[in-house]
Amino acid sequence: MKRETDYGYQIKSVYSPEDIEGFDYDKDLGNPGSFPYTRGYHAEGYRTRMWTQRMTAGLGSSVQANGVLKKYREMGQRGGMCVISDRVFSDCIDPDHPNARREAGVLGWPGCSLLEFEELMDGIPLTGQSITLLGSSAPTVLRLAYVVALARKRGIDPSEVHGSVMESPFENYFGQTDVQPFDLNLKLWLDASEYVVRNKIRMRSSVISQHFQESGGNNAQAIAVVLSMYKELCGKLVNERGLDFDDAAMVPYELVSIGSRFFEEIAKVRAMRRMWARMAKDHFKAKKEKSCQMLIAVHTSGRTMTYQQPLNNIARCAIQTLAGAIVGCTALDNATMDNAYAEPSALAARMSLNTQHIVAVETGVTDVVDPLAGSYFVEALTNQVEAEAYRILKEIDDLGGMIAAVEKGYIQTMLREEAAKKFREVDTRERLVVGVNHLVIAPEEDFEIPIQEVHEGDSEAIATRMETWKKTRDMPLVTARLRQLHADAGKGDRFNLMPAIVEAVEAYATAGEVIGVIRMARGLSYDPFKVIDCPYDFQLEAA
Amino acid sequence: MAKGNGLKVIVSMIGLDGHTTGGEVVSMLLRDAGFEVVYLGVNQTPQTIVDAAIQEDVDAIGISSHAANYSLIEELMDLVRANDLDDVIVVCGGNIPRKQIEQLTARGVAKVFTPGSASSDIVDYLANNTRRSNAAALPA
Numbered sequence: 001m002k003r004e005t006d007y008g009y010q011i012k013s014v015y016s017p018e019d020i021e022g023f024d025y026d027k028d029l030g031n032p033g034s035f036p037y038t039r040g041y042h043a044e045g046y047r048t049r050m051w052t053q054r055m056t057a058g059l060g061s062s063v064q065a066n067g068v069l070k071k072y073r074e075m076g077q078r079g080g081m082c083v084i085s086d087r088v089f090s091d092c093i094d095p096d097h098p099n100a101r102r103e104a105g106v107l108g109w110p111g112c113s114l115l116e117f118e119e120l121m122d123g124i125p126l127t128g129q130s131i132t133l134l135g136s137s138a139p140t141v142l143r144l145a146y147v148v149a150l151a152r153k154r155g156i157d158p159s160e161v162h163g164s165v166m167e168s169p170f171e172n173y174f175g176q177t178d179v180q181p182f183d184l185n186l187k188l189w190l191d192a193s194e195y196v197v198r199n200k201i202r203m204r205s206s207v208i209s210q211h212f213q214e215s216g217g218n219n220a221q222a223i224a225v226v227l228s229m230y231k232e233l234c235g236k237l238v239n240e241r242g243l244d245f246d247d248a249a250m251v252p253y254e255l256v257s258i259g260s261r262f263f264e265e266i267a268k269v270r271a272m273r274r275m276w277a278r279m280a281k282d283h284f285k286a287k288k289e290k291s292c293q294m295l296i297a298v299h300t301s302g303r304t305m306t307y308q309q310p311l312n313n314i315a316r317c318a319i320q321t322l323a324g325a326i327v328g329c330t331a332l333d334n335a336t337m338d339n340a341y342a343e344p345s346a347l348a349a350r351m352s353l354n355t356q357h358i359v360a361v362e363t364g365v366t367d368v369v370d371p372l373a374g375s376y377f378v379e380a381l382t383n384q385v386e387a388e389a390y391r392i393l394k395e396i397d398d399l400g401g402m403i404a405a406v407e408k409g410y411i412q413t414m415l416r417e418e419a420a421k422k423f424r425e426v427d428t429r430e431r432l433v434v435g436v437n438h439l440v441i442a443p444e445e446d447f448e449i450p451i452q453e454v455h456e457g458d459s460e461a462i463a464t465r466m467e468t469w470k471k472t473r474d475m476p477l478v479t480a481r482l483r484q485l486h487a488d489a490g491k492g493d494r495f496n497l498m499p500a501i502v503e504a505v506e507a508y509a510t511a512g513e514v515i516g517v518i519r520m521a522r523g524l525s526y527d528p529f530k531v532i533d534c535p536y537d538f539q540l541e542a543a
Numbered sequence: 544m545a546k547g548n549g550l551k552v553i554v555s556m557i558g559l560d561g562h563t564t565g566g567e568v569v570s571m572l573l574r575d576a577g578f579e580v581v582y583l584g585v586n587q588t589p590q591t592i593v594d595a596a597i598q599e600d601v602d603a604i605g606i607s608s609h610a611a612n613y614s615l616i617e618e619l620m621d622l623v624r625a626n627d628l629d630d631v632i633v634v635c636g637g638n639i640p641r642k643q644i645e646q647l648t649a650r651g652v653a654k655v656f657t658p659g660s661a662s663s664d665i666v667d668y669l670a671n672n673t674r675r676s677n678a679a680a681l682p683a
Contacts, residue, residue, distance in 0.1 A: 177561025
């Protein structure tokens with residue numbers, strides 16, 4: 001059995017002062033709430049701000065997802081809600097697209113119009129909790145437009161809503177794939193980010209290592225990748241959109257994947273905080289302390305949830321949740337015991353949410369900030385993962401930054417090789433997974449976990465509803481708003497499309513329509529799959 | 544490693560499924576074992592997969608699936624049959640629940656490899672169960 005970290009550092013049997021030679025408390029750690037923020041941002045830790053305890057929802061129709069959100073609130077979900085998109089919305093086509101009819105509502109929420117968002121949020125407040133909508137990068141502008149539009153409809157100033165509805169264009173390379181081209185996703189991401197800053201909307205964007213790690217990346221790579229993304233995207237907001245760095249730094253947040261190798265996961269997050277603080281100060285010349293504080297939420301690792309003996313995943317989830325609590329996260333959402341099968345059933349969600357509640361109130365972990373600081377082992381691990389991450393970060397820098405590294409295939413190769421290595425380690429039993437390649441026993445006989453299913457008919461129902469509802473809209477208004485959007489989209493990459501997108505969304509233009517006309521204005525086909533044509537005829541008029 | 548013996552296998556995602564890690568890892572281990580892999584990647588439809596199977600004259604089709612309603616795999620099975628590709632076996636890999644495995648097998652899927660399957664299981668199965676498995680060494 002391997003006794004090394006996932007990035008290849010050999011772990012010794014015991015750690016002592018010589019393993020952290022030169023350790024300087026003020027320089028390396030600082031008190032909680034002080035630069036370089038290794039120990040977190042709050043002097044009093046969870047005593048002054050408990051982490052947001054939430055679960056991911058989204059499967060089937062919007063009405064069904066709304067029911068799940070309400071159920072989570074009954075189960076004690078506090079501080080925020082989190083909904084993931086289905087593949088159709090993630091690709092920005094509509095459920096009634098021929099390639100989408102069979103997959104609407106699969107693996108997430110089919111949020112392809114403002115109507116779907118209204119149904120999702122029916123009876124659920126937009127304020128007083130963080131609103132997190134996940135999925136892929138392409139629908140970033142749509143998710144933001146939904147929030148703005150629904151806030152206005154409810155008579156709420158959009159600046160009173162907070163959460164995260166945007167997603168970085170890089171996630172496309174980490175297994176969170178959508179069909180839209182990178183340059184389009186990047187342009188729309190910059191539009192959305194600039195819009196929230198200029199309109200003082202407290203919406204964040206995920207710029208995250210979670211997908212990268214869930215696809216197989218190691219801890220040091222994850223830190224290097226997330227910092228490279230921050231560097232590239234904040235740099236663009238400053239240099240191309242004219243924002244102050246201290247405003248740009250309020251856009252991204254990191255969602256970190258926490259697996260079962262307890263101490264290594266804790267070291268990763270501590271190193272990440274310290275490295276961003278230094279980058280913000282040294283590279284970006286941050287003027288505000290807050291800009292040096294990378295907002296970090298935790299997702300306990302879905303890839304570690306095994307198909308075999310799913311009840312074992314409850315134990316894994318608890319260990320990972322404890323690690324996530326120890327690192328001092330802002331929010332935490334859990335993987336669930338049925339994660340290797342489907343989106344969480346009510347039973348699995350309750351189990352995971354209760355795991356958070358148990359960790360929060362029964363273990364004492366919330367009493368003390370960064371309780372492992374000063375451990376020879378944890379400080380040594382923090383230094384090790386930091387050193388390896390700096391090495392990779394430099395390689396990415398030398399290639400010309402994150403975009404260049406992606407264009408050159410460096411990131412994709414790194415991830416592919418690491419995923420293959422992780423598979424081989426389990427295949428050859430260098431790493432043991434109980435129930436998978438170690439202590440393999442027959443499935444539990446007396447208990448089978450419930451598994452959520454979306455059937456073909458469920459997807460078809462979502463598609464049919466979209467098809468018939470589309471015709472009931474105020475079509476002259478939809479057409480006028482889309483025409484304006486199409487015209488704006490021809491005005492160059494720096495012209496911000498958010499105002500026109502919000503207007504189109506308010507007229508109930510759909511995801512496929514909004515992104516489709518933007519695509520056309522950029523010389524692309526209306527439909528990324530080239531199966532359907534644009535139903536509107538203003539393409540030539542606008543020229 | 545000669546277990547694959549030049550047998551030709553498609554590895555593909557189906558529909559809008561963008562989870563590529565499993566398919567990429569399996570492609571690698573099949574190539575390492577001497578199979579010829581035609582990796583189709585994402586956004587394939589049942590029709591494009593069958594078209595590729597005919598054009599490339601493959602011995603097996605492998606579908607990597609990460610959570611779906613499986614109707615696209617069922618449609619693929621219908622198309623395989625409609626195109627007289629009965630001697631091309633279809634296997635699936637992914638987090639497919641037991642109930643769906645039974646349904647897919649009933650529709651003609653030869654084998655479903657669930658998460659945690661050993662590489663030797665996948666390699667041996669394909670080496671021993673395709674139309675050309677019993678032939679002597681194939682011409683290069």
